Amino acid sequence: MATIKISFDKRADHTTKDKKFPLVLRIGHARKTRDIPFNLHLKENQYDFTTGKVTGILNAVRHTKRIRKIYSDVDLWMDEHASEIKYWEIKKLKSEIEEIFFKKSPARSILSHGAVYLNRLRLEERFSTASSYEDALKALIKFRKNLKGQDDTAPIKTLYRTEDKKLKVLEDLKELDMEIKAMDYAFLKDFKAYMSNRYKSRNTPAIHLRSLQAIMNDAGKTYSDLRDHKPLSSIKKQSHENAPEPLSLEDIMAIRNLELKPQTPIWHTRNYLLFMFNNMGMNHYDMATIKRYQFEDNRIKYYRKKTHYEGDYFSVLQNEEALRIIGFYLNGQEPKEYLFPIIPADTTPDRLYKVNNGKVKIFNKYAKRIADLADIEKKITTYTLRDTWTNIGLDMGIDIRKISSGLGHSSVQVTEKHYGKSVSEKILDEINAKITKVQSP
Template sequence: MATIKITLDKRADHTTKDKKFPLVLRIGHDRKTRDIPFNLHLKESQYDFSTGKITGILNATRHTKRTRKTFSDVDLWIDENEGEIKNWEMARLKSEIEQHFFKKSPSRTILNYGGVYLNRLRMEGRFSTVDSYESALKTLVKYRRHLKGLENKPIKTLYEIKDNKMLPLDEFNDFDMEIKAIDYSFVRNFKAYLINRTQSKNTPNIYLRSIQAIMNDAARSFQDLSNHKPLSKIKKQSFENAPAPITIEDINTIRNLELEPNTPIWHTRNYLLFMFNNMGMNHFDMAVIKRFQFEDDRIKYFRKKTHYEGDYFSVLQSDEALEIIKYYLNDQEDNDYLFPIIPNSTTPERLHRVNKDKVKLFNKYASRIAELVGIDKKITTYTIRDTWTNIGLDMGIDIRKISSGLGHSSVQVTEKHYGKSVSTKILDEINAKITQES
């Protein structure tokens, strides 16, 4: 059980020149002690430890009543909430007492709480979300640097992992800020800064939604932040990127392209065709397929982006896909990656970042392939997904089946992204019938 007492803090660095000591409420909990000062400095003779009486200073009687009342109120509160408090860490207990009985506003900074939230996601294995949310916090730090007129230099990471916690690096302390200081005006200016610095319409809103997720979690955790929601008034809508598919004829041209075996561009062509043969598989899903997931001519996997929703796939491999897989089978262990894209030694924390680098490499060589076969479009990992979908829609396959293959949470998600393509095809057919010459 937590304990409290009123005492003097006699540490040398807290002692005044005239031998006075801070009067503090000392908390004992979880084998730790912490002090909360009463903002009084007393000599040992000025405080009676047995009665709690203060003497020899201005307004001594009033200070005595205040400290006694605070002690009594905290003691009663601890007694009434003992069952809950026993599960708290010392930091939370001290913060709650400071807030409720000393009227001290707790420090809730965006980087500190961001570290708490991101560490929870890290423990859950949601490393891609951690990376995305940290990127948003990095832009916030860069904006704070901008406001101070400082150089906008790259940030590798904001945190260090120590004792299984994510702690902000000291170099960013000057750019941290209280969550309550992030108000509507600040957010509006931050959004304008993001729009001015990024080419993508979606990037500013992705960053804002990420920061909002961190602040919403803080609001659910702390009563004093429960009504602080400045981002709720800021528009953060998503803009769907227009699908940019290539045709089945383009795919066939890529299939027939003469390339020197075992070169980076040759491997990229293999990966491109494998993704196409697997319902426009995401590059990350392909990169982390392990040997044991290939069995009975099937690839079995959970889609990484939506695996929390239970998106499991078991895909029968086409002859082309089997030929590609056969090339890369080289007596791997069951837990080794099937494709030599990401090193087997890569830690789970680094998987997402390593894959981002590999995607850049894929896109580079895919664009080179497009040039070689005369495709006047930029080919990326998304192009393959859009192409698989577009060919299926052209063939008249039910959009519900297409949606299932894409791993979308609902048909509405598919329609939102590809609805314009469907509508365009329908309108073209109608217009052709109406305007045809008799």
């Protein structure tokens, strides 16, 4: 049961030179205590714990009334909410009392709540999402540096340290942190302008703003005082339409026919490239993390990492080329070992996303060489295979609903958004051909 009492905080670092102590409301709950100061320093003989009377100072009667009222109100409130409070941590109880009875606005900083949100994502093993959200917070801190006239060009490796398996804001970044309520419309519009000037990709500002909005929305759901604070809701965060440069079937054949020395990095890259194409444009991360047990009965079975929490499960029957590629890498692995030698076996789950990003850069480097050798003028990256699979499917007249399902999109509208130009062109070409077709006499 939670308890309260009036007490002096006699810690040495809280005591004044003339031997005055802070008067505090001491909360006891779950075998822990916390103090809330009344912002009043008194000598021991200036407060009577029996009567609750303050004496010997200016406005003593007013202070006495205030302290008695707060004590009485908190005591009644705790009694009325006892059934709820017994499940709370003392930190929450203290925060509630401070906010309701001491009119103290709680600290709700963006980095602190960002840590809470990122911890939750990490527990859910949504490491790529956590990394993306931290990138948005890093961009915000660089903007804060810029506003303070500090160097904002140096990369920020991390914003947090890990303590007791939880993220804590780095000490040297606390001065750059800011209250969520202080992030108003004007500040965020300036932040968007800063990012638009800084990043080459036109989509980066929108991605970071959406990530920031997710953190702020979560804070609004967590803290009642932030429920109506939504400055990002009226700032446009639209993504620009993809401009994919997919390969043609002729390009794929040219890549297949290249004479490459076996067991070289470029040879492995071609194998991975063709494997992803043969598996509906599989994401590099999904391919890199396939375990041996996921290959069974000539099928690759996996949850798409980007949306696994939504239940995006795939079971893909492997064609002849994919089976031949898999055969190169079957070497008696244990069931839980990786099928492909891309990610080091000792990589911890929280580092998978970053390690894969490094492997993607290597893939893209050798993919460029493959394009040069095959006389392909288009840029080949890990995303190219997904666009290629989609485009070839649309060219073949496959129903967009089936294409959408293969891509793991939540709806056809998502597919149309990402591949809108390609879809529109093919539909218009088909309609135009039918309308303008010359009929035989």
